[in-house]
Amino acid sequence: MAQNQQLSFNAQDQININSSQSSALSAINTSLQRANELSIQSGNPLADSNIIQQELDGISEQVNAIADEVLGQNNFLSGLDASDPAATQTILENASTLINQNNASLGASSNALSSQVLSYEAAIVNTSASRSRIEDTDFAKQTSEQQKTEVLLQSAILTKQNEEERKGLLFNQLV
Structure with missing residues (x-):
C-alpha cells in the first residue's frame, strides 16, 4: 500500500x-504570436522597422530564456529580421509547430x-478495504473464541460449585 501511495505521489509530481x-x-506561443504580428507589420513600408526589430529582439531574448529552461535550448528562436518578413514568418511557424x-x-x-494515479x-x-475485512x-474470530472460553470457564466454575455442594451435603449426612 505504501508503494502505491509513493507511486501516486511521484506521478502527481x-x-x-x-x-x-x-x-x-503557452507563454512562448503567446510571444510567437506577437512576433508574427510584428513580422506582418514590418512588411508595411510605413512601419518603423527599427522599432519592430527592437521588439522582435526583445521577444527573441524572452522566448530563448524560457526555451532554455523548458526545452534546454538557449538559442531556440534566432534570425528574426524585420527587413525580411517572409523568412521571419517561416522561422515563427517552425517554432510554433515545435512548441x-x-x-x-x-x-x-x-x-x-x-x-496511473487513478x-x-x-x-x-x-x-485498505481488504485489510479491514481481514x-x-x-476480530470476530477472536471474540467468538473469547466467548467460548468464558462459557467453558463459567461451566467449569458451576461444575466445581455443584461438586462442592454435593460434598458438603454428603459430609452433612455423614455427620
Missing part, C-alpha cells in the same frame, strides 16, 4: 512539472500519468 512546462510553452508538438506530448504524458489510488482503497474477520 510529474503531472505538476508537466503543467508548469505547458504553461511556459505545439511539445505541448501535445506533455498533455499526453499528463493524461497517462493521471490514469489506478494507484484504486489499489490503495482496495488494499482484521474484522480476525
